[in-house]
Amino acid sequence: xxxxxxxxxxxxxxxxxxxxxxxxxIMAVLWTxxxxxxxxxxxxxxxxxxxxxxxxxxxxxxxxxxxxxxxxATSGLGAAAAYALSKEGFxxxxxxxSAHRLSKRVAEICKxxxxxxxxxxQVDISSIQSILHFRCSLEQWLVESNMHASVQxxxxxxxxxxxxxxxxxxxFDEMMATNYMGAFFLTKHLLPLLRNSLVxxxxxxxxxxxHRSVRGMMFDKESVTGKSSFRMKQYPCARIYGYSKLCLxxxxxxxxxxxxxESSCHVSIVxxxxxxVKTSIxxxxxxxxxxxxxxxxxxxGLLDSPESAVNSILDAALASPEISGVYFFGGKGxxxxxxxxxxxxxxxxxxxATSCDLFLEAQLSAKSTSSAEQR
Numbered sequence: 385x386x387x388x389x390x391x392x393x394x395x396x397x398x399x400x401x402x403x404x405x406x407x408x409x410i411m412a413v414l415w416t417x418x419x420x421x422x423x424x425x426x427x428x429x430x431x432x433x434x435x436x437x438x439x440x441x442x443x444x445x446x447x448x449x450x451x452x453x454x455x456x457a458t459s460g461l462g463a464a465a466a467y468a469l470s471k472e473g474f475x476x477x478x479x480x481x482s483a484h485r486l487s488k489r490v491a492e493i494c495k496x497x498x499x500x501x502x503x504x505x506q507v508d509i510s511s512i513q514s515i516l517h518f519r520c521s522l523e524q525w526l527v528e529s530n531m532h533a534s535v536q537x538x539x540x541x542x543x544x545x546x547x548x549x550x551x552x553x554x555x556f557d558e559m560m561a562t563n564y565m566g567a568f569f570l571t572k573h574l575l576p577l578l579r580n581s582l583v584x585x586x587x588x589x590x591x592x593x594x595h596r597s598v599r600g601m602m603f604d605k606e607s608v609t610g611k612s613s614f615r616m617k618q619y620p621c622a623r624i625y626g627y628s629k630l631c632l633x634x635x636x637x638x639x640x641x642x643x644x645x646e647s648s649c650h651v652s653i654v655x656x657x658x659x660x661v662k663t664s665i666x667x668x669x670x671x672x673x674x675x676x677x678x679x680x681x682x683x684x685g686l687l688d689s690p691e692s693a694v695n696s697i698l699d700a701a702l703a704s705p706e707i708s709g710v711y712f713f714g715g716k717g718x719x720x721x722x723x724x725x726x727x728x729x730x731x732x733x734x735x736x737a738t739s740c741d742l743f744l745e746a747q748l749s750a751k752s753t754s755s756a757e758q759r
Contacts, residue, residue, distance in 0.1 A: 399670040402547070407622035408673070410597060415622070418596035419660065419686065422713055425720045436710075437717040440702040448532045448582065449501065452701075453477040453522075455509050455570065456542030458485035460663030461590070464694035465539060467493050469701065470500040474537065478504045479518070509542040509566035510552050512746040519573045534581040535574055537701055539588045540567035540632075547668040549619040554746070557610020559621070563628035565608070568635055568739050569746065578651045584705030587639070587653040588697065593713075594622075595630040596723045603631075603735040605742060631735060633711070633722055638732035640709030652708035655722070656700040658693040659714065660686055 402408050425435055452469050456462040457478035470476045470493055480486045486504040493500050505521060508514040526533050543563045550558040556565065571587055578585040606612040608631065613620055636655045643649045660681050666674040681687040693715075700712040711722045725731070 395671050399672040402670050402673060405618060407547075407618075407620060410622040410626075411669075411677075414597035415594050415626075418593045421596055422593040422657065422659070422720065423686075426714060426718075436719050438699070438703045438707055438710075438719065439717055440699060441704045448534075449473065449475050450536035450583070451475045451477065451531070451534065452537040452539065453479060453535055453574070454539045454541055455479045455507070455566075457504075458482060458489050460665070460690050461658060461661060461694055461697065462539075462541040463489050463492075464690040465541065465697045465701075466502075467496065467500075468694050468698055469537070470497050470502065472698075472702070475501040475503070475531075477522070478502060479507045479509070479542070480504070481506065481508050509570065510556075510558050510561035511566075512554055512569060513750060515566065515569050515573060516750050518570075523577075532580075532582065533577060534585070535577040536581050536583060536585045537588070538571065538574055538578065538586070539590070539697065539701065540571065541590045541697075542566060543590065543628075543665065545621065545625050545665050545668060547619070547621045549613070551614075554749075555609075555611070557613060557624065559624050560608065560610035560628050560631075563625070564631040564635070565739070565742065567632060569743060571639070572743055575651070579649065581650070584650040584652065586701065586705070587636075587651065588700045589632050589636045589653070589655045590697070591632045591636075591655045591657050591711075591722075592626075592629040593657055593659065594626040595633055595726060596626075598623075598626045598630045598723070598725065601627055601630070603634075603731060603738055605738055608735065608738050608742065630723070630726060633726040634728070634732040634735050635739065637709055637727065638729075638736045641729075641732075644708065650705065652705060654700045654703065654708060654710050654712060656696050656712040657722075658696040659688055661688050661690055661693040663690060 452474040454462050454466050454476065457466045458480035466476050466478050478486055478489060483506045486506060490502050490504050493502060503525065505518055507518040544559055546559045552558050552561045567589060601607065610624060613624060633655055636653050640653050643651050643653065662678060678687060695715050696712055699715065699717045703717065710719045713720050
């Protein structure tokens with residue numbers, strides 16, 4: 385009993401300390417307004433805005449079983465998407481950090497879908513070296529399995545909300561590396577396989593309404609890698625999370641523009657925001673606050689379960705091939721406009737240039753490391 389009281393007392397102190405930070409008020413106020421702003425078009429539909437809905441594409445006979453890669457597939461939305469897409473006839477490649485949780489998830493999916501075709505890879509999306517190793521392992525597996533060297537669907541779902549500063553082996557902020565840089569690097573590495581598909585292929589990026597809370601940011605290397613926050617005494621978790629999701633949107637729209645300029649390209653890219661979903665992403669927020677937030681959102685009817693929210697991902701993944709560069713939100717195939725900042729083509733080009741520079745640096749570093757190891 386005494387131990388339990390101590391734990392409760394410690395959690396209460398943590399909650400009070402967190403309430404006294406700027407980031408708490410960004411989450412409590414700005415994120416709430418951002419969420420309501422995302423739902424606003426549904427209430428004013430036909431008056432001020434026009435909502436476009438896209439039905440899921442009817443099943444089409446394809447020459448090979450389609451292959452889908454899902455990052456962050458061990459729990460929450462990633463796990464729900466892996467199961468749902470296995471039911472849609474995809475060979476699903478589950479990507480996650482924990483080998484144990486991957487094995488457990490594969491077993492659970494197979495238990496409920498005996499016809500599932502699954503493959504699991506242990507990958508740390510925040511690590512450039514891990515992504516490079518995954519690409520090589522994936523290509524080797526495709527050859528050994530006599531499968532076509534292509535990918536039909538990539539879902540960049542992996543994401544974290546870290547409340548304390550953590551630095552990756554490459555010296556980047558872990559939240560920026562996981563939420564944005566990992567998605568950018570993985571997409572760049574897998575683009576040849578997506579282009580090589582015999583049928584139209586697609587990239588789906590999981591973003592968040594929190595991007596609407598971001599105002600006037602820089603897109604230099606210090607900002608994109610999260611190193612600019614290293615000089616700050618208090619880790620700006622809410623600001624970095626929203627920034628990472630804005631980066632993901634800017635990247636999505638810029639890649640869409642670049643792909644559409646290629647007449648022979650059949651790769652599309654869409655962003656999807658599932659709203660607020662009851663997953664483990666809030667696990668680092670003090671329990672008293674996360675429980676309160678979930679209770680309030682439930683009362684407002686704005687909290688979804690992964691099993692329900694996964695429909696937003698399926699809408700985006702299975703929409704007609706010609707649909708690209710749109711922002712799915714709210715389920716039922718509905719799309720709305722993201723923030724005006726996310727459509728700024730100049731900022732998108734700046735982010736693209738910075739990200740590509742980091743990508744090239746990462747490749748050179750990987751080659752140097754590989755050469756050193758061979759000696």
